[in-house]
Amino acid sequence: MSRRAIAAVAWLSLLFVLACSSALPPPPPDASQAKSSGAPARQPGPAADPGATLDDEVMVADGDPGPVPVTRADPARGSRLAPVTIVVFSDFECPFCKHLGGTLRQLEQRYGAERLRVVWKNFPLAFHKQARPTAEAAMAVFAHAGPRAFWAFHDAIFTADERLSPEVQATALRRAGVTPGQIPQLVQQSGAAQKVAADMALAGRLGVNGTPASFINGVLLVGAQPAERFAEIIDAQLAAAQALRAEGTPPEKIYAALAKKNFAPPAEEPDDADDEESDGGVVHLVPVGDSPVRGADTALVTMVLFSDYQCPFCRRVTPTVEKLRAQYGDKLRVVWKDHPLPFHPRAEPAAELAREARAQKGNDAFWQANDRLLASEAALDDAALEAVAADLRLNVNAVKRAVASHKHAAKIEADVDLADDLGAQGTPHFFINGRSLVGAQPIEKFQAIIDEEIAKAEAMVVAGTPRAKVYEAIQKQAVPPAPPPKVSVPPAPKGHPSKGAAAGKVVIQAFSDFQCPFCARAAATMDELIKAFPGKVRVVYRHLPLPFHPEAQLAAEAAMEALAQKGPAGFWKMHDLLFKVSDASNLDRAALEQHAASLGLDAARFAKALDEHTHRAAVEADAQAARSAGITGTPGFVINGYLVSGAQPLAKFKKVVRRALNEAN
Known part of the structure; x- marks a missing residue:
C-alpha cells in the first residue's frame, strides 16, 4: 500500500479518537493494518512533495501531545521539531483571519521553518455560511494532495482581493491542483467533515469562541493582533525552549512541555452566564464627551x-x-x-x-x-x-x-x-x-x-x-481604566547614545536588538515621537541582543565602537545602517566592517574592538537591566517608568508620553 493510502487510513483512525476524547491518537498503522481497516485510500492526486516521507508530510506528534494537540491530521508549515508552534483556529470567511494569514507569513519568514511551525485548525463560525463547506473542502484537499496543496488553497483564499465566494473557492481549488467537481467525492472519502467537527469540538474544550484564536506554545492570543505582539511571545518561548534544551529535554518534547506549562484552562462559567459579555457585568468608565x-x-x-x-x-x-x-x-x-x-x-x-x-x-x-x-x-x-x-x-x-x-x-x-x-x-x-x-x-x-x-x-x-x-x-460607580504597567530600570550610564531633547521631561529607554525587524520599525516610530513632542522627549538606546539572533551581539558591539570613535552622531549613523536590513547578511562580520569603512571609522581599531569584545560588558549591562525589569523580548520601551512592549502604533506611544508629561509637570 502507498504512503498516501497509509496516511489516509491513519487520518480516519485519528478522527474517531479526536471526536471522542482528547487522548493521544494511535500510531500510524502499517500496511497490513490499513488493509484490514476498511478505510478508503486517498484517490491519486498531485503530490505535495514527491520526495517527502510520511512524517514530513503529516507532521506526526511525538509523545504526550499536551493540551493543544498537534497531530498528523493537521496541516502545518515548519519543522515538527521547531521550538515554537502556533496552533491557529481559523475561518476562511473571517476577514480578521485573512489579515492574520499575512501576519503569520511575515512571522514565518522572520523566524524560519526550523524555529517556527504554524498549524491550522478549523473553526468556521455559524454566521459565515460559506466557511464550513470551505473548511471541509480544504481538509479534503489536504487528504488528497498533501500539505503543499492545502497551503496553496489556503493562500489563494487569504490573498484574494475579494471576499470568499464560490468563484474564489474554485480558483483556490485549481491552484491546489484539484477541480471543483472532485470535492464532493473527496470530502466523503477523506472524512473531512469529521475532521472539521473534531477541530470545532477541541476549540470548545480550549475555550475558543471566536476567530482567529492562536495558541503559541499554549499561550492564547485572540484576534488579528499585530506581528509585534506575536513576536513578543515567540521570542519569550524561544528563550524558554532554549532553557529546556539546556536541561536535556529532547527537541520533540519541547512543544508539549511548554504548552502544558503555558496553557490556561478556560474558566468555568455558570449555566446562565452570557459568554459574549467579556467582563461579567463590570461597569467601565466610558465618558460621552463631545462625541456624536x-x-x-x-x-x-x-x-x-x-x-x-x-x-x-x-x-x-x-x-x-x-x-x-x-x-x-x-x-x-x-x-x-x-x-x-x-x-x-x-x-x-x-x-x-x-x-x-x-x-x-x-x-x-x-x-x-x-x-x-x-x-x-x-x-x-x-x-x-x-x-x-x-x-x-x-x-x-x-x-x-x-x-x-x-x-x-x-x-x-x-x-x-x-x-x-x-x-x-x-x-x-x-x-x-x-x-x-x-x-x-x-x-x-x-x-x-x-x-x-x-x-x-x-x-x-x-x-x-x-x-x-x-x-x-x-x-x-464605574471601574476606571488601569494605567500602563510600571517597571524599575536604572538610568543608562553617562554618555549612552540618545537623541531628542537633552533635558526632556520624558525619557524613553528603548531596549532593542539589531537583528529584530520590529525593532527597526519601532526606531522609525521613535523619530516620529520626538517630532510630535518637540523639546520634551529624549530617547536613549539600550541593547538587548536576543540569544537566538546570532549576529545581534556583535552588531551591538560594533555600534558602541562607532560611538567610541565618532560620538553620538557616529552611533546613530551606524544604528541606521544596521537597521537598514535587519537580517544576518547585513550584520555579519564582513558587513560590519563595510559599515565602519563607510562611516570613516579607524578600521584597525574597529577590528580590534570586535576581536577583543571591548564593548561586551556595556552591552551586557544593558541586557541585565532589561532582564531585571522583566523585559525579555524586543523592542521594549520604558517611558518614565511605564512599560510598552513591542513595535506599537505611534498613537499608543503618544498616549503614554502624554500621561508621563502630565505627571512630570
Whole structure:
C-alpha cells in the first residue's frame, strides 16, 4: 500500500479518537493494518512533495501531545521539531483571519521553518455560511494532495482581493491542483467533515469562541493582533525552549512541555452566564464627551459604540442598532466613537469625512454621513467620499482638505486612546451603561442587557435621580481604566547614545536588538515621537541582543565602537545602517566592517574592538537591566517608568508620553 493510502487510513483512525476524547491518537498503522481497516485510500492526486516521507508530510506528534494537540491530521508549515508552534483556529470567511494569514507569513519568514511551525485548525463560525463547506473542502484537499496543496488553497483564499465566494473557492481549488467537481467525492472519502467537527469540538474544550484564536506554545492570543505582539511571545518561548534544551529535554518534547506549562484552562462559567459579555457585568468608565449622539440626554440607557467604517462586522451590526433605537425610543441613546483599525486604510479617511460633515452642518449631518458610510454597498475610496460630501451638500473642497490634512485626527486619536484604555481591541465594541458587549451579536444579546439596565435606571429615577443624570450617576460607580504597567530600570550610564531633547521631561529607554525587524520599525516610530513632542522627549538606546539572533551581539558591539570613535552622531549613523536590513547578511562580520569603512571609522581599531569584545560588558549591562525589569523580548520601551512592549502604533506611544508629561509637570 502507498504512503498516501497509509496516511489516509491513519487520518480516519485519528478522527474517531479526536471526536471522542482528547487522548493521544494511535500510531500510524502499517500496511497490513490499513488493509484490514476498511478505510478508503486517498484517490491519486498531485503530490505535495514527491520526495517527502510520511512524517514530513503529516507532521506526526511525538509523545504526550499536551493540551493543544498537534497531530498528523493537521496541516502545518515548519519543522515538527521547531521550538515554537502556533496552533491557529481559523475561518476562511473571517476577514480578521485573512489579515492574520499575512501576519503569520511575515512571522514565518522572520523566524524560519526550523524555529517556527504554524498549524491550522478549523473553526468556521455559524454566521459565515460559506466557511464550513470551505473548511471541509480544504481538509479534503489536504487528504488528497498533501500539505503543499492545502497551503496553496489556503493562500489563494487569504490573498484574494475579494471576499470568499464560490468563484474564489474554485480558483483556490485549481491552484491546489484539484477541480471543483472532485470535492464532493473527496470530502466523503477523506472524512473531512469529521475532521472539521473534531477541530470545532477541541476549540470548545480550549475555550475558543471566536476567530482567529492562536495558541503559541499554549499561550492564547485572540484576534488579528499585530506581528509585534506575536513576536513578543515567540521570542519569550524561544528563550524558554532554549532553557529546556539546556536541561536535556529532547527537541520533540519541547512543544508539549511548554504548552502544558503555558496553557490556561478556560474558566468555568455558570449555566446562565452570557459568554459574549467579556467582563461579567463590570461597569467601565466610558465618558460621552463631545462625541456624536443619537437620542435624548434623558435616555435611561447610553450605548457607546466603538466602530470602524471599513469593518464588515460594524456594517453588519448597523441594522441591529437601528432596530434597537426603534424598539426602545427615548429610553436609548447611541454614542459614536471612532476606532479605525490600523489594517483598514480607508477607515480613518472615512472618519475624517463624517467628522467634517459634523463640523460643517452639525450632528444631523454627521449621522447622515455615518449612515452612508456604513451602508453594505458603500465604497470608501476618495471618489466615493467626495460623492458622499456632494450628496450631503457639504463644501467638497473643505472635505478634501480635511481628509488630506487629517484635520480631525486629534479627536479620532482620543477615541482610539479611550478604546485602548478600555481594552476594546477590535470592532464593533459596545458599552451599554458601561457594560461591555463585543462584536456583531444577535439582537437578543443587546436586549437582555438593555432591559436589565432600564430596570436599574427606573429604580434610580424613583429613588430621586433625574433622568438626565442617570448615566452620570452610573459612571460615578464605574471601574476606571488601569494605567500602563510600571517597571524599575536604572538610568543608562553617562554618555549612552540618545537623541531628542537633552533635558526632556520624558525619557524613553528603548531596549532593542539589531537583528529584530520590529525593532527597526519601532526606531522609525521613535523619530516620529520626538517630532510630535518637540523639546520634551529624549530617547536613549539600550541593547538587548536576543540569544537566538546570532549576529545581534556583535552588531551591538560594533555600534558602541562607532560611538567610541565618532560620538553620538557616529552611533546613530551606524544604528541606521544596521537597521537598514535587519537580517544576518547585513550584520555579519564582513558587513560590519563595510559599515565602519563607510562611516570613516579607524578600521584597525574597529577590528580590534570586535576581536577583543571591548564593548561586551556595556552591552551586557544593558541586557541585565532589561532582564531585571522583566523585559525579555524586543523592542521594549520604558517611558518614565511605564512599560510598552513591542513595535506599537505611534498613537499608543503618544498616549503614554502624554500621561508621563502630565505627571512630570
